[in-house]
Amino acid sequence: MSNLPIRTYGDPVLGTPTTNVENIDAKIAALAASMIETMHEAPGVGLAANQVGVQKRMFVYDQGNGPHVVVNPVIVETSGEWTYEEGCLSVPGLSWEIVRPNAVHLTGYDLDGNELDIETDEYQGRIFQHEVDHLDGVLLVERLSDDQKKAAKKFLRKRQLSFSRDDHHGLTQLLGE
């Protein structure tokens, strides 16, 4: 398996909630391997299945200490508050300070079908919330403040009209970099 195209803002697959994985089989393992490769290539620290057009509830992440896969993740509890600058491979080239809960309790399964039960916070907690949002059909743009959201959506709509999905050269020009 190999690198998969990453869907970007405006693609309806990103706004559609995913469905649970019924069987963690060889197909799911192959998908996970491709997602990890795609994430590393991008590069990014997390990738949800619907970002590569697959409506399955699973994500991969790598904070720099090796890749991990979470199948059927559920955030069972959150607490506190943390502001962190967040970007997304599906909204390339942009990032925003976003306020979210700090501590996160996540459950799910690994590729061997073992139950995962992870309590974490800060950076890892942020990755988990961002990826679970994707799987629920929610992009980070929806987590912005009202003012941020208005400006971001206007910018993104304009960019969507002006440039093709993979035109990074055009994007760089638009951002004046």
Ligand code: NI
């Ligand atoms: Ni993302």
